[in-house]
Amino acid sequence: MDTLTTAVPPEMKISLGPLHLANPVMTASGTFGYGAEFSNLVDLQRLGALVVKGISLEPRPGNPPPRVVETACGMLNAIGLENVGLDRFIHQKMPFLRTCGSRIIVNILGDSIDEYAILAEKLTLVTGVDGLEVNISCPNVKKGGVAFGTVPEMAAAVTRAVKNATDLPVIIKLSPNVTDIAAMAKAVDESGADAVSLINTLIGMAIDIHSQKPKLANIIGGLSGPAIKPVALRMVWQVARTVSIPVVGIGGIGTAEDAIEFLLAGASAVQIGTANFYNPAAAEQILTGIEAYLSRQGASSIHDIIGSLRTTI
Amino acid sequence: MDTLTTAVPPEMKISLGPLHLANPVMTASGTFGYGAEFSNLVDLQRLGALVVKGISLEPRPGNPPPRVVETACGMLNAIGLENVGLDRFIHQKMPFLRTCGSRIIVNILGDSIDEYAILAEKLTLVTGVDGLEVNISCPNVKKGGVAFGTVPEMAAAVTRAVKNATDLPVIIKLSPNVTDIAAMAKAVDESGADAVSLINTLIGMAIDIHSQKPKLANIIGGLSGPAIKPVALRMVWQVARTVSIPVVGIGGIGTAEDAIEFLLAGASAVQIGTANFYNPAAAEQILTGIEAYLSRQGASSIHDIIGSLRTTI
Amino acid sequence: MREYQENSVVQAIDRLSDSFHRLTLFAPRIAAAARPGQFVMASCGTTLDPLLRRPFSIHQAFADGALELLVKVIGRGTSYLSTLRPGAELSLIGPLGRGFHLTTHGPVTLVGGGIGIAPLLFLASHLPTDSKISTCTVLLGSRTNTDLLVLTEEFKQLGCQVRTATDDGSLGHHGFVSELLPAALPGAHMVFTCGPHAMMTTVARLCLDAGIRCEASLEAHMACGLGACLGCTIHGAGNTYRHVCKHGPVFDATEVAWTP
Amino acid sequence: MREYQENSVVQAIDRLSDSFHRLTLFAPRIAAAARPGQFVMASCGTTLDPLLRRPFSIHQAFADGALELLVKVIGRGTSYLSTLRPGAELSLIGPLGRGFHLTTHGPVTLVGGGIGIAPLLFLASHLPTDSKISTCTVLLGSRTNTDLLVLTEEFKQLGCQVRTATDDGSLGHHGFVSELLPAALPGAHMVFTCGPHAMMTTVARLCLDAGIRCEASLEAHMACGLGACLGCTIHGAGNTYRHVCKHGPVFDATEVAWTP
Numbered sequence A, B: 001m002d003t004l005t006t007a008v009p010p011e012m013k014i015s016l017g018p019l020h021l022a023n024p025v026m027t028a029s030g031t032f033g034y035g036a037e038f039s040n041l042v043d044l045q046r047l048g049a050l051v052v053k054g055i056s057l058e059p060r061p062g063n064p065p066p067r068v069v070e071t072a073c074g075m076l077n078a079i080g081l082e083n084v085g086l087d088r089f090i091h092q093k094m095p096f097l098r099t100c101g102s103r104i105i106v107n108i109l110g111d112s113i114d115e116y117a118i119l120a121e122k123l124t125l126v127t128g129v130d131g132l133e134v135n136i137s138c139p140n141v142k143k144g145g146v147a148f149g150t151v152p153e154m155a156a157a158v159t160r161a162v163k164n165a166t167d168l169p170v171i172i173k174l175s176p177n178v179t180d181i182a183a184m185a186k187a188v189d190e191s192g193a194d195a196v197s198l199i200n201t202l203i204g205m206a207i208d209i210h211s212q213k214p215k216l217a218n219i220i221g222g223l224s225g226p227a228i229k230p231v232a233l234r235m236v237w238q239v240a241r242t243v244s245i246p247v248v249g250i251g252g253i254g255t256a257e258d259a260i261e262f263l264l265a266g267a268s269a270v271q272i273g274t275a276n277f278y279n280p281a282a283a284e285q286i287l288t289g290i291e292a293y294l295s296r297q298g299a300s301s302i303h304d305i306i307g308s309l310r311t312t313i
Numbered sequence C, D: 001m002r003e004y005q006e007n008s009v010v011q012a013i014d015r016l017s018d019s020f021h022r023l024t025l026f027a028p029r030i031a032a033a034a035r036p037g038q039f040v041m042a043s044c045g046t047t048l049d050p051l052l053r054r055p056f057s058i059h060q061a062f063a064d065g066a067l068e069l070l071v072k073v074i075g076r077g078t079s080y081l082s083t084l085r086p087g088a089e090l091s092l093i094g095p096l097g098r099g100f101h102l103t104t105h106g107p108v109t110l111v112g113g114g115i116g117i118a119p120l121l122f123l124a125s126h127l128p129t130d131s132k133i134s135t136c137t138v139l140l141g142s143r144t145n146t147d148l149l150v151l152t153e154e155f156k157q158l159g160c161q162v163r164t165a166t167d168d169g170s171l172g173h174h175g176f177v178s179e180l181l182p183a184a185l186p187g188a189h190m191v192f193t194c195g196p197h198a199m200m201t202t203v204a205r206l207c208l209d210a211g212i213r214c215e216a217s218l219e220a221h222m223a224c225g226l227g228a229c230l231g232c233t234i235h236g237a238g239n240t241y242r243h244v245c246k247h248g249p250v251f252d253a254t255e256v257a258w259t260p
């Protein structure tokens, strides 16, 4: 280990089905804007992929304020899926994204299966879009999202509809607010998804005891950040043992150590979410840290550690 | 508010159905041993109730080590329900508990409905036992617990069996690892439970990247502490709006502010868990803090704030 | 417009009053790029709790790389900042957001309440010279006199005319600082304000009624400060949402829905 | 046996070597009750991260209320402790657990490795006087000489005979400290040991084979330190689980399953 090993950098390329990435470090939807917001602080070319804020067919104004609140080692958000809508995304956001040197994955959300299918179809025609991530799990909007992500049959239906509408690689993003995450992943796998990503936020709440009102105007919101990492890691491990498609690990990842835990648990790639807020350098530091770990382990490739958790079970 | 108001201390008595407590601050099962462990550090008489470590019919050795690991603002445990068993509990632990001046609630767990019923029946005859809390949610033991806590019909069956076996007040303790916590609570309410308590731990995991092994011998464990508070509060709010029986809030409560959030969300009482470990004075400080809050609010009774969250929904 | 993630070093910390601390940081890249009205996001701790950075207006920025923040202790993050000692590191992101417009020609009035005074000193020292510094009037309000004494002097040294108001009457006008504005409005070409929302609402209304352009620096809870999380929403005019970190923190008074 | 939750105050912090810091705390209630081999649970921070207290052996306790901890920096909690300055507060719970048996009559041998030396100084200074201090032999092992120099002197001042071993040979025997034990065993009535588990396993086996009573101070990750969480399990003899915080940390060597 301590000997002067070869200086050949470890192989970092990974594939999510047909989607090939230079490395496994992505930024998570809703936490990295449309990329431009971080362009002064992050070398976007170094990202394995950049997942944009969830896009719907029509623009959405989102929820009234307050929308964010800090919790112990985490935060709640009730953005309400504010986004510029498909057309403005294509015309105002894609031009920058096409030039930023990173793979671009568009996160989509809809109120109906049709909407998902139309989004997928239209985005297939947009130059520079490398893949789709389908948000079936956002807990913030009253109709739509929630049900898709908690009933295997509905998740399967969305998956099939999106797959039929596009030949882009399709990642289905799972909600953690379910009894049996493996069953959700299995349904999505069997319906043709190219990969699954998890977890989206846990549903949470906070109250201001002085005003005796919820701290979020929407009352409930999505919990993210280091607080949820143990739950995310457990679910990724369960799902990776269940499905045959690649798994993308998300939830509370802020350091290379965190990311490596997810890789060992079976994730082929990871997404950095809330950490971008408190440390914009996180994604780059994590990439560097994984490379250093591989070198220390004498591993020549990232694939040497994916799923290599040692258990007797 | 700032005027010299009367010095009459606010009314702190609450009832969980037939179980009457001097105040709403309890200690949570598994985090306060059998009471004696804290007797030098906490004035046990001040506790609204003391819930003992989960008891099974036979003694259980628990899981191999390591059993605990720290996480961001939380901890994972995989104790594996180690306990002295019913007989030794009655003969070795109850004598002290009878003298400690607090209400005693015995947390029970079983592998079958019969076991729950037998435990309830036998404990009914034990002097000094003021109520039962039924753990249908512990994620650590492979058979038993998990299923009861995630399927409404099974939770209902346990509830009925326990209620039939005892005339002690019965609190059913819910697992948060479900898609629909309100449905679980409703099933239990309709089956005759006197109260529900929630949440038990979220299922989580942690990995040691150096050894590439899980940090817990059991691989997965239960996440507790401040990290889970937003999820617990959301579930308590959802359940309190759904059931007609009293709700006991548990999860990440470490300060009076935390406890008051749960009371506002609709909990009639709270349990302090992990906080006992990092601050044994927590329960007493929380009791004092709630009283001070009520005085500041000009409230004469704890009932003035239970469920009084201001929302437009 | 560039932002930097910079590990600044504390050069000095001055306790101006019970409530206000002034932090002098060495942050050369941010200081060089900073413009009045912009802010930084500061890491208020070295662990994951508290997790998020906190926004602070740039109180002063100098050519030698010094950057000043005026911090009022209100919770855990600001308490942490108040305990920093010279030599300590403080991670900053900045300069962020849209600052004040410095293009006005003619007399200006600055209205600051409480910690809202913070960005106004940087503004006062960067007003265009052709607007003649002597025609800068500053109205400062606070709870009590001790919070204001040092700052009043500093505005005066910049050549501003200062009038003060305190809630307890211990200095200047006994009452709200906005009550000083009507007398100061005639002749003002532009008003800049920062302070409690209710105060800014009054100021904005007075200006709009008088047809005088007014810019206000707003607050909202922020997760990123970069326009990415969409968390820092306020109600904008015309039933829109605006994001304080990107569209602001400085808004033209006409852009804001002052009555929700 | 009473435990206390006590807000101690740092009186001094000495950096003994690159790895070892000695904290002198004023904790009169815990110091008065402490017995050799017991430990305290210390809050290693002022926020919720890190959340849990960390266990530390009592290194010395004095009648004037001073309590000493010997801390080796290995992670976040211990790093925090190494940055404490005189005057800082440190919340402790203690004294906890079952200490060493001081009832032996006759020569004793103490075997300490690395930070495991911590509880042995307190033990050495409290051995029953009728066992004659001159018959206390201390075997100390560490990575390198700098970690040991100060401590060696302190044991000598108590009248102990000290032999040392270092991994790098920079002081005393070049190798494991347990390799010094065979020569020191003959005539010993009892052996006390604390250090890495592998070292204690060797020591325990040598003692058990020689029929000499041996006590070892064990480690386990702990949430409460009070016997309540049941988290600090080790494999005990006869296929049992034992809890380090309550049944230990000091175990008779026969109580432990040394080969899981």
Ligand SMILES: Cc1cc2nc3c(=O)[nH]c(=O)nc-3n(C[C@H](O)[C@H](O)[C@H](O)COP(=O)(O)OP(=O)(O)OC[C@H]3O[C@@H](n4cnc5c(N)ncnc54)[C@H](O)[C@@H]3O)c2cc1C
Residues within 6 Å of the ligand: A069, A070, C039, C044, C050, C052, C053, C054, C055, C056, C057, C058, C069, C070, C071, C072, C073, C074, C075, C076, C077, C078, C079, C115, C118, C119, C218, C219, C220, C221, C222, C244, C249
């Ligand atoms: C653009 C902008 C500029 C600011 N400039 C200054 C300044 O120059 N000096 C100064 O002392 N304060 C300033 N504030 C307010 C400052 O950000 C808050 O006082 C600070 O975040 C409180 O953090 P805390 O941890 O001490 O309080 P806590 O109440 O414990 O904070 C809890 C959470 O609420 C947020 N929060 C609480 N109060 C505010 C607030 N008023 N505005 C935004 N977020 C808040 C915190 O950031 C944190 O996420 C500014 C705020 C904004 C938006």
Ligand SMILES: Cc1cc2nc3c(=O)[nH]c(=O)nc-3n(C[C@H](O)[C@H](O)[C@H](O)COP(=O)(O)OP(=O)(O)OC[C@H]3O[C@@H](n4cnc5c(N)ncnc54)[C@H](O)[C@@H]3O)c2cc1C
Residues within 6 Å of the ligand: B069, B070, D039, D044, D050, D052, D053, D054, D055, D056, D057, D058, D069, D070, D071, D072, D073, D074, D075, D076, D077, D078, D079, D115, D118, D119, D218, D219, D220, D221, D222, D244, D249
């Ligand atoms: C009875 C007992 C007495 C001890 N006495 C001393 C002493 O006198 N001086 C000293 O420097 N150290 C002592 N230790 C070890 C000390 O507790 C750990 O080094 C410390 O907990 C590490 O905390 P950290 O945050 O720096 O490390 P991290 O690795 O960041 O800690 C992460 C978690 O693991 C736990 N942990 C890590 N290592 C250990 C360990 N070796 N034992 C128990 N828990 C661990 C921590 O408590 C924490 O919960 C003792 C341990 C025990 C059980």
Ligand SMILES: Cc1cc2nc3c(=O)[nH]c(=O)nc-3n(C[C@H](O)[C@H](O)[C@H](O)COP(=O)(O)O)c2cc1C
Residues within 6 Å of the ligand: A028, A029, A030, A031, A053, A054, A055, A077, A079, A081, A107, A135, A138, A173, A199, A200, A201, A223, A224, A225, A226, A228, A250, A251, A252, A253, A271, A272, A273, A274, A275, C229, C230, C231
């Ligand atoms: C402010 C915010 C906005 C988010 N918006 C989206 C979104 O639009 N679509 C989506 O699929 N996930 C969204 N997420 C979820 C994140 O992508 C991620 O799944 C979650 O935050 C957990 O990861 P983290 O703990 O690293 O943040 C959002 C998260 C945050 C904090």
Ligand SMILES: Cc1cc2nc3c(=O)[nH]c(=O)nc-3n(C[C@H](O)[C@H](O)[C@H](O)COP(=O)(O)O)c2cc1C
Residues within 6 Å of the ligand: B028, B029, B030, B031, B053, B054, B055, B077, B079, B081, B107, B135, B138, B173, B199, B200, B201, B223, B224, B225, B226, B228, B250, B251, B252, B253, B271, B272, B273, B274, B275, D229, D230, D231
């Ligand atoms: C170490 C440990 C042991 C526990 N044992 C039990 C148990 O035996 N029975 C039970 O119903 N809950 C048990 N719990 C769950 C707690 O009672 C509580 O529901 C949970 O920890 C959430 O509360 P907290 O965040 O305040 O700790 C245990 C929790 C911990 C941390």
Ligand code: FES
Residues within 6 Å of the ligand: C221, C222, C223, C224, C225, C226, C227, C228, C229, C230, C231, C232, C243, C244, C245, C246
């Ligand atoms: S704070 Fe994140 S968008 Fe403004």
Ligand code: FES
Residues within 6 Å of the ligand: D221, D222, D223, D224, D225, D226, D227, D228, D229, D230, D231, D232, D243, D244, D245, D246
């Ligand atoms: S540390 Fe909790 S029982 Fe030992």
